[in-house]
Amino acid sequence: MVEADSLVKRFGEVIAVDNLSFHIEKNEVLGFLGPNGAGKTTTMRMLTGYFTPTSGEVHVNGVDMVENPREAKRFIGYLPEHPPLYPDMTVKEYLRFVAELHGVKKIRERLDYVQKVCSLSPVWNRLISQISKGFCQRVGLAKAIVHNPSVIVLDEPTIGLDPEQIIETRNLIKSLGEEHSVILSTHILSEANMTCDRVMIINRGKLVGEGTPERLSEELQSKRNIALIVGREIDKSLFSGIPVEIQKQEKLDDKFRLELSFPAEDDLCPELARRITEAGISLYQMQEKKPTLEEIFLSLVKEVL
Amino acid sequence: MRGIGAIYRREINSYFTSPVAYVIITAFLFIAGFIFYNLLSYFALQCIQSVRYAQLYHTVPPPMNINTWVVTPFMQNLAFTFIIIIPLLTMRLFAEEKRQGTMEMLLTAPVSSWEIILGKFLAATTVFLVMLALTFIYQVMLIIYGKPDIPPVLGGYLGIFLFGLALIALGMFISSLTKNQIVAAFISIVLFLFLWIINWSSIFTTRTAIQDTLSYLSITEHLREFIKGVVDTKSLVFFLSLTFLGLFLTDKSLQIWRWKG
Ligand SMILES: Nc1ncnc2c1ncn2[C@@H]1O[C@H](COP(=O)(O)OP(=O)(O)OP(=O)(O)O)[C@@H](O)[C@H]1O
Ligand SMILES: [Mg+2]
Numbered sequence: 001m002v003e004a005d006s007l008v009k010r011f012g013e014v015i016a017v018d019n020l021s022f023h024i025e026k027n028e029v030l031g032f033l034g035p036n037g038a039g040k041t042t043t044m045r046m047l048t049g050y051f052t053p054t055s056g057e058v059h060v061n062g063v064d065m066v067e068n069p070r071e072a073k074r075f076i077g078y079l080p081e082h083p084p085l086y087p088d089m090t091v092k093e094y095l096r097f098v099a100e101l102h103g104v105k106k107i108r109e110r111l112d113y114v115q116k117v118c119s120l121s122p123v124w125n126r127l128i129s130q131i132s133k134g135f136c137q138r139v140g141l142a143k144a145i146v147h148n149p150s151v152i153v154l155d156e157p158t159i160g161l162d163p164e165q166i167i168e169t170r171n172l173i174k175s176l177g178e179e180h181s182v183i184l185s186t187h188i189l190s191e192a193n194m195t196c197d198r199v200m201i202i203n204r205g206k207l208v209g210e211g212t213p214e215r216l217s218e219e220l221q222s223k224r225n226i227a228l229i230v231g232r233e234i235d236k237s238l239f240s241g242i243p244v245e246i247q248k249q250e251k252l253d254d255k256f257r258l259e260l261s262f263p264a265e266d267d268l269c270p271e272l273a274r275r276i277t278e279a280g281i282s283l284y285q286m287q288e289k290k291p292t293l294e295e296i297f298l299s300l301v302k303e304v305l
Numbered sequence: 306m307r308g309i310g311a312i313y314r315r316e317i318n319s320y321f322t323s324p325v326a327y328v329i330i331t332a333f334l335f336i337a338g339f340i341f342y343n344l345l346s347y348f349a350l351q352c353i354q355s356v357r358y359a360q361l362y363h364t365v366p367p368p369m370n371i372n373t374w375v376v377t378p379f380m381q382n383l384a385f386t387f388i389i390i391i392p393l394l395t396m397r398l399f400a401e402e403k404r405q406g407t408m409e410m411l412l413t414a415p416v417s418s419w420e421i422i423l424g425k426f427l428a429a430t431t432v433f434l435v436m437l438a439l440t441f442i443y444q445v446m447l448i449i450y451g452k453p454d455i456p457p458v459l460g461g462y463l464g465i466f467l468f469g470l471a472l473i474a475l476g477m478f479i480s481s482l483t484k485n486q487i488v489a490a491f492i493s494i495v496l497f498l499f500l501w502i503i504n505w506s507s508i509f510t511t512r513t514a515i516q517d518t519l520s521y522l523s524i525t526e527h528l529r530e531f532i533k534g535v536v537d538t539k540s541l542v543f544f545l546s547l548t549f550l551g552l553f554l555t556d557k558s559l560q561i562w563r564w565k566g
Contacts, residue, residue: 011565011566045409045566048413049412049413050409050412050413050563051563051564051566052560052563052564069415069417070415070416070417071415073413073414073415074415076413078409078410078413080406080409080410080413082406082409083406084405084406084407084408084409084410085405085407086315086319086405086407087405088319088322088323089315089318089319093318097311097314097315098410098414100307100310100311100314101307101308101311101312101414101415101416102414102415103307103415143410
């Protein structure tokens with residue numbers, strides 16, 4: 001659906017995006033993750049044809065964004081970082097204008113659709129200058145999908161929404177991802193975890209990690225963490241000869257909770273279980289502790305710094 | 306084409322849903338009416354005085370020409386008024402889009418920058434035409450109650466129309482350079498005043514090449530031809546090229562915006 005090939009964007013001395021290549025499949029939700037100033041917005045602006053890349057190419061459905069922008073932009077629905085709204089229009093007028101700009105045929109139907117899925121009924125005929133920030137964000141989302149684009153680009157779509165709306169919006173994004181390709185950017189890692197099929201971690205304009213949220217946690221973690229619940233206290237000597245470290249040990253009523261870590265290369269789980277049971281200690285639970293996306297993110301970003 | 310229509314309608318709505326357009330049009334009509342009233346009164350006074358004078362000295366009163374006394378100065382003053390009024394129409398065209406962040410939606414919509422530019426240009430031109438048409442009522446009154454020479458009236462209106470197109474295109478270009486409407490209006494007014502008086506300094510030089518260039522660049526000179534009732538191709542081409550230059554520069558300015566953000 002979208003192919004980005006060695007995208008670079010410079011602003012004078014600043015290199016905002018540095019040789020970024022990626023692609024998005026049909027019906028995929030791709031998340032851009034990165035700290036402030038990472039270049040997420042700049043990348044999206046190049047994808048949507050707002051910024052001309054300093055070098056590199058963007059193809060949408062095989063159409064080159066720089067060569068044939070008018071055609072390529074038809075496939076894209078874009079919600080910028082700041083929803084681009086006209087304060088002197090009503091919500092309905094605004095969305096109608098967007099639909100006209102995109103040459104939508106059945107405007108009535110599409111307006112009804114976005115009014116419903118973005119819950120805009122309460123403000124439908126209000127002036128945009130008079131509606132709250134959260135509603136502005138929802139109007140922006142409606143703007144991005146009103147022409148039923150095949151690629152939806154959302155720059156921090158849940159910012160400024162209340163918790164209920166955040167959940168609704170994430171669900172909406174997920175359901176949009178069933179029929180469209182979606183690219184979204186966010187700082188909220190759990191959001192990427194929940195909504196995205198694939199995540200790209202960007203820092204200082206460069207790609208520092210990529211994969212499904214699960215795979216990222218596995219691949220990028222050099223150590224595995226295991227949590228155990230056992231019958232009595234365990235001494236370090238039990239693990240002599242194998243590279244296991246005891247991170248934490250605490251008493252839980254009559255049992256003990258233990259956190260162990262070992263290098264990811266060799267799977268020591270069966271060996272651990274054997275040693276514990278052979279020492280006559282009862283093993284109640286053994287669980288892999290997956291690092292959260294937060295932890296991976298921080299470790300990746302730190303590596304680069 | 307689709308884009309031109311959508312953008313044109315939005316601009317027209319935005320002119321007329323806010324009080325701004327009405328305030329500008331009212332102010333303009335007041336000033337144009339004031340100019341017209343004073344010119345006409347002065348003309349009437351002159352007529353009466355010349356008749357008195359003739360009676361006193363038992364001569365035939367000299368012929369009084371309404372074109373020289375009313376039509377020509379009215380046209381010139383009207384054009385001058387537009388130097389102030391047109392920047393008020395064009396100042397928001399792009400500056401406001403940049404300030405509001407709506408530029409990002411226009412430039413990512415599947416329309417070319419020419420569609421955006423022409424949509425906006427035509428909308429401002431429409432408001433300008435409404436103003437110009439309303440002042441035509443004064444000319445109709447003159448034609449009913451006096452006997453002005455018609456070609457200068459029509460030529461003058463054609464000239465002011467072309468002059469307006471050029472100012473709108475240039476004003477729009479200036480609006481595309483800044484996020485601040487007031488700055489855009491101010492720079493436009495300064496530029497237009499300069500084009501209005503550019504040939505004044507030609508009296509300080511005897512080099513005909515310089516004099517010719519200055520008078521070619523002077524909008525006043527070209528307008529004068531039209532107000533005489535002469536449709537000179539040179540002047541026609543001048544105003545149309547200036548208009549095209551404004552549109553072209555606006556397009557370049559949008560391209561630069563895509564580079565620099
Ligand atoms: N128009 C511009 N002119 C100059 N520098 C810019 C411009 N736009 C962005 N930058 C710079 O490019 C870098 C990337 O900015 P960008 O807005 O893409 O980051 P981001 O990942 O979206 O950050 P955030 O999470 O804060 O939204 C920053 O260093 C920023 O200062
Ligand atoms: Mg951003």
